Amino acid sequence: MNRLLPVLAAALLAVAAPPAAAQDDDTARLGFGGDIFAAGDDLRLDGAEGDLFAASEDLALDGAVGGAAHLAARRLSIDAPADRLYGFAYRIDLSADVAGPALLAAAEVEIDAAIGGNLRLFAREAEVSGSLGASAMIAAEELGLDAPVAGDLMLAVGRAEFGPDATVGGRVIVYTEEGETPLAIPERVAPADRVEVRDIEEWDRTPGGFGDMRRAAGRAALTGFLVSVLAVAALAAAAVAVAPAQVATWRERALSRPGQSLLAGFLLVSVVSGAGFVLALTIIGIPLFFAALFLAGLVGYAGYVMGSYILGVAIWLRLGNAMPEEVLPKAGLALLGAFVAGIVALIPFLGWLAVLALALTGAGAVATVVREGRGES
Structure with a gap:
């Protein structure tokens, strides 16, 4: 790993x-x-x-x-x-x-x-x-x-x-x-x-060995998992409450064109993080290097929040349910998506790939809609 x-x-x-x-x-x-x-x-x-x-x-x-x-x-x-x-x-x-x-x-x-x-x-x-x-x-x-x-x-x-x-x-x-x-x-x-x-x-019976490490890691992982799921659900719910129309547009774009959204997210995070390295080459831009990396991480996490909400919606719709209109049920879908994404992330090796794809898809859906909106204006 x-x-x-x-x-x-x-x-x-x-x-x-x-x-x-x-x-x-x-x-x-x-x-x-x-x-x-x-x-x-x-x-x-x-x-x-x-x-x-x-x-x-x-x-x-x-x-x-x-x-x-x-x-x-x-x-x-x-x-x-x-x-x-x-x-x-x-x-x-x-x-x-x-x-x-x-x-x-x-x-x-x-x-x-x-x-x-x-x-x-x-x-x-x-x-x-x-x-x-x-x-x-x-x-x-x-x-x-x-x-x-x-x-x-x-x-x-x-x-x-x-x-x-x-x-x-x-x-x-x-x-x-x-x-x-x-x-x-x-x-x-x-x-x-x-x-x-x-x-x-x-190994498990050795004090301070693999057994103790596994138990400590298990407790930390459980706490981190619950906090992460609740945080993602809360942020997604806030986005739905503040900008319901925009979130709906991002959601529809990701569900209708997942491949395009994934590629757009890939390029977005790459350009933002790559800009930091380019700025660092100018010497005077070195202070902005860390800002660029922070921004890339922020974009990735925002994409994960949006991707988790989209995942929850996709699961809900695939089960034959209608899309809810109220904020609270939509928050529940964000909670569902964050929970499933968190479970998938626990799969060794392949889970990271799935979570990465989810974050890039969410970020890419937002970036694509924003870019098209600017083009029309």
Whole structure:
């Protein structure tokens, strides 16, 4: 999760400079210092001399990356080598070698390549073949391993199948729930004297360890969740009460043209935040850099408030209900949307993408209507 936020932030900054916008209305790219920043609905990238930062619905990497590849998508296909790889998606297909370490998180992962550094893999279903040149940490519901592991192998999996090429040069550490039968490691994969079974609950019983951290984080998360939902609902209700006609127009625009609103929000936040970096280059504009970033954050949060209200309305209408006229029921719809958005945000990795899209859609709907209104006047 800590690496996902930089990926998304980099993708938002990808269109900071208008001359770098490329190809079509749904794609934006920026090259700077050998690094490439890209975002769009359907991307095919030819690599980068330095680092690559990209976010997309469908993302395919067809060219080599000399540095680190930071990639976020729903469907991610990597067919060219990279020095280091950090990928987050619903499905990841890796068929090109990675010289260094790789961190992959997705529901479905298929690896058929050589990874020179440590592999950190988190998935529901994972198929790993090729070769792993260092150690590997794998957490999955179902795992198919048919690759030699040069170093240690740490496993937290429900079911596993080991192919003929599966061997481990170091230790095999298997984490299991108390009372469950430990995962069986074949002798050909690693001899019994190099296999260690650990109870995953041992971490929870350690004072100040994962158990205490999880409980403290849980309390903080619950409090923050409730405060966030109520705050979003209150702000949306205030907007409806103060400017009901404008809010209705923004709502209709987002519901009728969600794709256009999402793209407009993307460009709005990118331009505002990018302006801060441009001003910073003038030296005298450095004080305005932080103001621009603050404004970008404010725009994003306002978009999230409006997006949550629109989400609540969309759910209400999809259930076959009529749109209410009074402010209080509309506030209830904002509360509904904020609650659903908050629940979605709890989904690891993919939840952040959904919330980001919601905020950009809300901001984009407002920006599009305002721009068209100025054009007509």
